[in-house]
Amino acid sequence: MNGLLLVVTIGGCRAAIRAAEVQSVVELDAMAPVPRAPVFVAGLAALRSRALTVIDCARSLESTGPVAPKGPPTVAVVERDGHLYGLLVDAVDDVVEAGGGLAELRTAPQGGWKRAALGVAETAMGPLPVLDTAVLVAGPPAREAA
Amino acid sequence: MEDLLAEFVAETREMLEALAGEIVAWEADPADRARLDAVFRFVHTVKGNCGFFDFPRLAALSHAAEDALSDVRAGRREPEPRLVSAVLAIIDRIGAMADAIEAGEEFADGGDAALIAALSPATDGGRESPAEPLALVNGDAGPAVRQSGGARTIRLPVGLLDRVMSGVSDMAVARNLLARRLQDVSDPALDAQFNRLSALLDDVRDAMTRTRMQRIDTLFAGYPRMVRDLSGELGKQAAIEIESGAVEIDREMLELIRDPLVHILRNAIDHGIESPAERMAAGKNGTGIVTVSARQTGNVIRIAIADDGRGIDADRLVEKAVAAGIVAAEDAPRLSRQERYGLICEPGLSTRDHATAVSGRGVGMDVVRANIERFGGSLYIFSTLGSGTRFVIDVPLTLSIVPSLTVGAGGQKFAITRSYVEEIVRAGTDGADMADLCGVAHVTLRGRRVPCFSLRKILEIGDVPVEPEQLLVVLTLVGGELFALAVDEVFDHEELVIKPLAPAIMATGLYAGTTQMDDGSPVLMLDVAGMAREVGLLGQLKDKVTGRVPVAAPVAETPGAQVLLFVGLDGRRRALPMVAVNRVEQVPAAAIRLGAGSAQAVVGETLYPLAGVEGATLPEDTTVQLFRLGDGRSEMTYAFREMLGIVTAECELAGNDGDGLAAGVALVDGQPVELVDCLGLFARHGRAPAPARPQFCRLPSGDRWFQDFLRPLVEAAGYRVIGETDETEADIAIAAREAEGPVPQGARAIWLRATPEATPDMADTIYRYDREGLMAALRAASAGRSA
Numbered sequence: 024m025n026g027l028l029l030v031v032t033i034g035g036c037r038a039a040i041r042a043a044e045v046q047s048v049v050e051l052d053a054m055a056p057v058p059r060a061p062v063f064v065a066g067l068a069a070l071r072s073r074a075l076t077v078i079d080c081a082r083s084l085e086s087t088g089p090v091a092p093k094g095p096p097t098v099a100v101v102e103r104d105g106h107l108y109g110l111l112v113d114a115v116d117d118v119v120e121a122g123g124g125l126a127e128l129r130t131a132p133q134g135g136w137k138r139a140a141l142g143v144a145e146t147a148m149g150p151l152p153v154l155d156t157a158v159l160v161a162g163p164p165a166r167e168a169a
Numbered sequence: 170m171e172d173l174l175a176e177f178v179a180e181t182r183e184m185l186e187a188l189a190g191e192i193v194a195w196e197a198d199p200a201d202r203a204r205l206d207a208v209f210r211f212v213h214t215v216k217g218n219c220g221f222f223d224f225p226r227l228a229a230l231s232h233a234a235e236d237a238l239s240d241v242r243a244g245r246r247e248p249e250p251r252l253v254s255a256v257l258a259i260i261d262r263i264g265a266m267a268d269a270i271e272a273g274e275e276f277a278d279g280g281d282a283a284l285i286a287a288l289s290p291a292t293d294g295g296r297e298s299p300a301e302p303l304a305l306v307n308g309d310a311g312p313a314v315r316q317s318g319g320a321r322t323i324r325l326p327v328g329l330l331d332r333v334m335s336g337v338s339d340m341a342v343a344r345n346l347l348a349r350r351l352q353d354v355s356d357p358a359l360d361a362q363f364n365r366l367s368a369l370l371d372d373v374r375d376a377m378t379r380t381r382m383q384r385i386d387t388l389f390a391g392y393p394r395m396v397r398d399l400s401g402e403l404g405k406q407a408a409i410e411i412e413s414g415a416v417e418i419d420r421e422m423l424e425l426i427r428d429p430l431v432h433i434l435r436n437a438i439d440h441g442i443e444s445p446a447e448r449m450a451a452g453k454n455g456t457g458i459v460t461v462s463a464r465q466t467g468n469v470i471r472i473a474i475a476d477d478g479r480g481i482d483a484d485r486l487v488e489k490a491v492a493a494g495i496v497a498a499e500d501a502p503r504l505s506r507q508e509r510y511g512l513i514c515e516p517g518l519s520t521r522d523h524a525t526a527v528s529g530r531g532v533g534m535d536v537v538r539a540n541i542e543r544f545g546g547s548l549y550i551f552s553t554l555g556s557g558t559r560f561v562i563d564v565p566l567t568l569s570i571v572p573s574l575t576v577g578a579g580g581q582k583f584a585i586t587r588s589y590v591e592e593i594v595r596a597g598t599d600g601a602d603m604a605d606l607c608g609v610a611h612v613t614l615r616g617r618r619v620p621c622f623s624l625r626k627i628l629e630i631g632d633v634p635v636e637p638e639q640l641l642v643v644l645t646l647v648g649g650e651l652f653a654l655a656v657d658e659v660f661d662h663e664e665l666v667i668k669p670l671a672p673a674i675m676a677t678g679l680y681a682g683t684t685q686m687d688d689g690s691p692v693l694m695l696d697v698a699g700m701a702r703e704v705g706l707l708g709q710l711k712d713k714v715t716g717r718v719p720v721a722a723p724v725a726e727t728p729g730a731q732v733l734l735f736v737g738l739d740g741r742r743r744a745l746p747m748v749a750v751n752r753v754e755q756v757p758a759a760a761i762r763l764g765a766g767s768a769q770a771v772v773g774e775t776l777y778p779l780a781g782v783e784g785a786t787l788p789e790d791t792t793v794q795l796f797r798l799g800d801g802r803s804e805m806t807y808a809f810r811e812m813l814g815i816v817t818a819e820c821e822l823a824g825n826d827g828d829g830l831a832a833g834v835a836l837v838d839g840q841p842v843e844l845v846d847c848l849g850l851f852a853r854h855g856r857a858p859a860p861a862r863p864q865f866c867r868l869p870s871g872d873r874w875f876q877d878f879l880r881p882l883v884e885a886a887g888y889r890v891i892g893e894t895d896e897t898e899a900d901i902a903i904a905a906r907e908a909e910g911p912v913p914q915g916a917r918a919i920w921l922r923a924t925p926e927a928t929p930d931m932a933d934t935i936y937r938y939d940r941e942g943l944m945a946a947l948r949a950a951s952a953g954r955s956a
Contacts, residue, residue, distance in 0.1 A: 055690065056581065057674055057680070058628035058630045058679075059629055060673065060674050060677055061673055061677075063673075064671075064674060067670075067674070067693065069689050071335070071339050073335065073668065074668045075691075078673075104672070105669075108671065160671075161673075162673060
């Protein structure tokens with residue numbers, strides 16, 4: 024596949040999201056927690072006058088990597104089924120051009136990563152797993168989300 | 170109606186314009202199925218709309234064309250050129266008529282029959298030339314001259330409207346942020362300009378809000394057709410009556426109520442209306458009537474779907490519920506009427522043993538109720554066995570702007586739909602005594618035991634029990650059950666713009682939406698029904714029943730107790746035990762009636778027995794202060810002139826001194842003060858045990874005799890009078906035996922007759938001027954209820 028990829032760090036690991044799906048990257052200044060929501064829902068913020076559901080990508084991928092650094096939360100805004108989601112990442116690193124198609128992910132990474140990875144893209148920053156935002160937004164299967 | 174008419178004309182014209190190309194193509198190739206369908210849809214839509222308005226000619230024309238085309242679609246007829254021409258002629262005529270409707274002119278008579286006749290299959294007598302009827306049409310309608318008149322409407326994509334709406338909301342948020350900054354600057358000239366901008370913005374917001382509104386008629390327009398088709402399918406005969414006033418409803422809300430309404434309507438025809446034979450046997454008209462109405466009352470829209478069918482057999486429903494283990498057998502007799510009928514919304518319960526293709530086995534009413542509650546609406550069911558069922562849905566006026574109460578818990582702000590909020594009390598005070606029952610805190614409010622739950626605990630943001638002094642938001646569930654949420658803070662009443670939540674958050678079942686405060690911070694709107702489910706209140710009728718058993722709290726009058734010192738109307742100093750005083754009220758003198766037997770006072774909307782007025786004259790044209798006293802079961806009022814304060818007094822209980830007014834003497838600062846005998850007061854005045862809610866009596870509202878003569882008597886007996894159309898459950902209904910019309914809804918009925926002598930067919934009636942007989946019947950009803 025060709026196109027731009029947004030390079031992000033999630034749970035200490037580099038990954039990519041298709042830039043075409045991302046409306047914007049914003050730093051949130053206020054976020055309200057949602058009690059009793061699944062753990063991968065970090066909270067609720069407002070983006071202009073719309074509700075932004077903040078998804079903790081590391082939790083959504085059940086990542087065991089290091090905890091996100093302190094600081095204003097950085098989210099990549101995507102829209103799915105009419106709802107706005109903010110994909111909370113450790114950092115947004117770069118936007119790169121992806122060359123060629125997606126290679127199959129041959130290694131067997133932790134559960135969440137395998138579920139979300141569409142494949143591996145070769146980029147100037149090296150091979151990066153391209154994540155499916157739909158899977159990120161949906162979170163882990165119900166068993167774990169409960 | 171005119172808006173609707175304009176919309177009808179606009180829609181028809183729009184469809185005609187879109188169809189113009191199709192018609193030509195169809196004419197060229199009558200076998201083209203897609204074109205045929207397009208033309209069919211057009212006449213079908215026009216026909217449906219005509220049924221709603223009163224355009225018999227349009228209806229007849231479109232109906233005829235629809236029939237002919239549907240034969241073609243079904244393959245029963247060939248689309249021969251003659252038929253095509255005839256259909257096209259009718260479409261032209263429909264366009265010409267729509268123009269005439271818009272111009273407010275009468276369309277010239279005649280020609281319709283010829284057009285319709287042209288549709289009929291050619292007889293053996295030979296083929297007529299289609300040119301004749303066509304020429305006739307063109308001759309008398311002439312070339313269509315469009316005259317623009319009245320307010321023009323345009324159609325806009327919904328997405329564009331939403332964008333403008335959300336832009337306006339953004340501006341409001343930005344405005345509020347700016348307002349804060351301006352406060353720091355305090356420049357009067359700047360403030361004036363800003364205020365002007367602010368006012369303009371509010372205007373725009375109002376106007377934008379109105380663009381979201383749509384006539385509810387648009388929703389009902391398809392019903393006549395649906396009822397016709399359904400009744401045909403089910404072998405029933407049913408007609409529909411629609412009365413919608415000029416109710417406007419939020420566009421989004423319209424979409425949300427569409428499915429629940431259709432479901433209820435289907436149920437009404439499938440389960441409610443009997444077969445023509447059954448109806449005849451029951452002495453009813455063979456054709457059942459379904460009435461759909463919409464009214465705006467306050468900030469809710471009340472939509473009612475009523476049928477005159479067989480009604481719901483509440484006893485059978487309860488039996489089934491008991492059998493299915495939904496209701497405990499011992500609780501069954503204690504269910505209120507609303508709770509009984511509410512059982513049809515329990516999953517898997519129906520009085521029908523056979524499922525039908527149309528509405529299944531009544532499965533789905535649980536979904537209907539859940540859907541209605543989801544958008545903050547409520548469903549009420551009224552039914553009289555044998556004469557019909559009435560479903561009433563209260564819908565909030567708009568989905569997106571909800572009057573809300575904001576509360577705080579665990580340092581976070583939440584919103585609650587105001588329509589659910591019954592009152593706000595502080596636990597352990599304001600007469601809200603606390604008690605612990607099986608680990609669940611309960612407060613007693615006006616004789617009802619209300620379970621309390623900590624909002625923090627439900628949301629798992631802290632594990633604190635409900636404690637005295639905590640603020641309780643008392644919420645009413647559909648069906649009238651109460652429960653209270655203990656919160657840390659109560660902030661404000663606000664009109665909030667509610668936005669939908671992402672599925673992952675909705676899945677918690679605890680939230681209904683989200684909103685933004687003035688400073689842009691997001692706040693979650695609590696789903697009250699979800700909260701109730703969470704604490705196990707919904708779907709467990711057992712709990713609901715035990716939750717409303719009246720509780721008796723003995724009035725403690727111990728020496729050394731806190732007493733409230735006051736000056737009575739007669740000028741004497743008295744004291745009341747503090748525990749007996751629920752609150753202090755102020756009412757206009759007009760709200761007090763010094764009857765011959767016992768005095769009464771109206772506080773809020775409730776009638777209470779009144780004491781403390783013996784031998785005193787009421788100050789005229791002023792207000793009177795009252796104590797509201799309670800013994801845990803019933804309440805009464807006590808009038809006083811001046812409150813002196815609360816003191817702890819040594820009370821010496823004297824023996825009853827005969828007049829029953831003083832229980833003893835309290836020593837306050839060495840001065841003896843009469844201690845009011847609460848025990849005696851309640852024994853004399855308390856209608857013990859008083860019902861948890863006032864008793865209602867249904868009287869025919871249009872009848873002068875009932876309203877002028879009977880009403881005062883009924884009210885004096887302690888009832889609140891409601892009309893026939895009031896949705897409140899009546900404890901008793903009084904009606905004239907001779908009167909025509911439906912049986913009034915009420916737990917008990919009293920029939921009055923106009924003649925002193927009872928004829929044999931007038932058994933169980935009371936002569937309308939038999940005061941003693943009437944009072945006895947009212948008392949008997951009242952006693953029967955509280956027994």
